[in-house]
Amino acid sequence: MPKTTYIIAGDIGGTNSRFSLHLPGQSDPLLVHIYPNEETLQNASSYHHATLKPYLEKCLAEVGQWKTMGEDALLSQVQVVACLATAGAVKTNNTVFVTNIANGGCKIDGNEIEKCQDGLLSLVVRCKLVNDFVGQGYGALDLDLDKECVELIPGSKAKIDDLGPKVCVGAGTGLGECFLTKSSLSPELGYECYPSEGGHVDFVPRGALEVELLEYLKAKFDCANRVSVERVVSGRGLANVYEFLAKKFPERVDKAIHEEFLNAGDQQGRVVGMNSGKDGSLTAQAAQIMIAAYGAEVGNASLKFIPTGGMFVTGGLTPKNIGLIQGKDSPFIKAYLDKGRLNPLLDTVPLFAVMTEDIGLRGARVCAKREFKAMK
Numbered sequence: 001m002p003k004t005t006y007i008i009a010g011d012i013g014g015t016n017s018r019f020s021l022h023l024p025g026q027s028d029p030l031l032v033h034i035y036p037n038e039e040t041l042q043n044a045s046s047y048h049h050a051t052l053k054p055y056l057e058k059c060l061a062e063v064g065q066w067k068t069m070g071e072d073a074l075l076s077q078v079q080v081v082a083c084l085a086t087a088g089a090v091k092t093n094n095t096v097f098v099t100n101i102a103n104g105g106c107k108i109d110g111n112e113i114e115k116c117q118d119g120l121l122s123l124v125v126r127c128k129l130v131n132d133f134v135g136q137g138y139g140a141l142d143l144d145l146d147k148e149c150v151e152l153i154p155g156s157k158a159k160i161d162d163l164g165p166k167v168c169v170g171a172g173t174g175l176g177e178c179f180l181t182k183s184s185l186s187p188e189l190g191y192e193c194y195p196s197e198g199g200h201v202d203f204v205p206r207g208a209l210e211v212e213l214l215e216y217l218k219a220k221f222d223c224a225n226r227v228s229v230e231r232v233v234s235g236r237g238l239a240n241v242y243e244f245l246a247k248k249f250p251e252r253v254d255k256a257i258h259e260e261f262l263n264a265g266d267q268q269g270r271v272v273g274m275n276s277g278k279d280g281s282l283t284a285q286a287a288q289i290m291i292a293a294y295g296a297e298v299g300n301a302s303l304k305f306i307p308t309g310g311m312f313v314t315g316g317l318t319p320k321n322i323g324l325i326q327g328k329d330s331p332f333i334k335a336y337l338d339k340g341r342l343n344p345l346l347d348t349v350p351l352f353a354v355m356t357e358d359i360g361l362r363g364a365r366v367c368a369k370r371e372f373k374a375m376k
Contacts, residue, residue, distance in 0.1 A: 003079045005372055009364035010084035014100040014173060018361050019055045021063060024372055030063050037101045047108045048121060056120035080123040083368035085135025085360050096129050128371050132360055133176035137168050137193035139363030140312045149352040150326055152333060156350035163187060164308030169298045170315025175199030175230040179305050198301060200228040206296060216244045232293045235269030242272045242286035252282050273320060288331045291324040295335035302349045303342055314354045325353055
């Protein structure tokens with residue numbers, strides 16, 4: 001008798017591990033749970049024992065179908081296909097070392113998870129690991145363009161070429177980029193997503209003040225010739241830009257905000273963002289500089305890939321700053337379109353701001369579904 005298959009999607013970030021349980025073909029989750037990594041991974045024997053095992057036990061306790069079956073019947077009648085989207089470079093042997101969790105990093109091994117026979121972990125027959133931004137790329141395939149996206153160029157939905165490349169560029173804690181392609185010979189196979197380190201290309205200043213910003217960042221990070229665009233376009237980048245402005249224009253510093261900024265640790269970008277609505281403030285200027293650099297980099301990626309299937313601006317900073325991103329006079333769009341002789345090419349690229357932040361988890365679900373289909 002064939003086993004019933006369930007899908008588990010995981011989005012493993014620096015702060016939290018998010019899991020969702022699904023039946024194949026169903027996007028609505030049966031159970032979603034979030035584990036804070038710092039607390040959960042202390043003294044853990046392995047990543048999967050610290051997170052995936054208690055999540056499976058939680059599913060047994062709370063998901064109706066599993067509760068009805070009970071553990072013994074579950075172990076004999078159910079199998080799980082999982083995909084975990086993780087920060088870090090996933091190796092070809094289905095392992096990854098995530099550097100920014102568990103006080104020094106943590107290895108996740110998909111092969112070990114598949115082989116593990118410890119309790120409910122034995123349900124997992126396939127565990128694929130993908131880069132977290134690859135997860136975002138596959139998540140873009142699951143978007144409702146009418147409800148979850150904003151057209152940044154009017155008529156973008158009508159411009160989409162079903163065979164054209166797709167690209168995601170997303171600013172959050174860092175700056176991620178990925179691209180997806182579909183074979184014109186076998187389009188029924190769908191899109192395949194590929195990782196990129198495009199967020200670490202050179203930051204190129206676009207004015208005199210940004211030239212000074214570049215020199216400041218080169219000194220701060222001890223770089224002789226260049227710094228990555230991520231040093232400007234990210235949550236940390238926003239903090240870098242504000243720090244530069246505060247030193248250049250000390251007379252404009254809001255003492256209360258600056259004190260909060262200095263005491264915010266790794267949340268400095270959040271402090272700047274929360275106070276960026278004050279007209280004429282350094283926080284507002286920092287946000288405008290960051291968003292303009294964001295638009296310029298998205299424009300660069302559009303020129304490189306010509307994503308006629310859609311350019312999707314993702315990441316947590318996108319919905320939070322949509323007022324600076326949307327509209328022909330926004331800092332983002334002005335910089336995006338400032339490509340000289342190649343401006344007409346950008347008219348062929350459908351451009352969207354993604355307003356939902358669960359795209360990574362959804363992409364992991366899409367990947368797990370593909371794995372299950374390949375197993376049949």
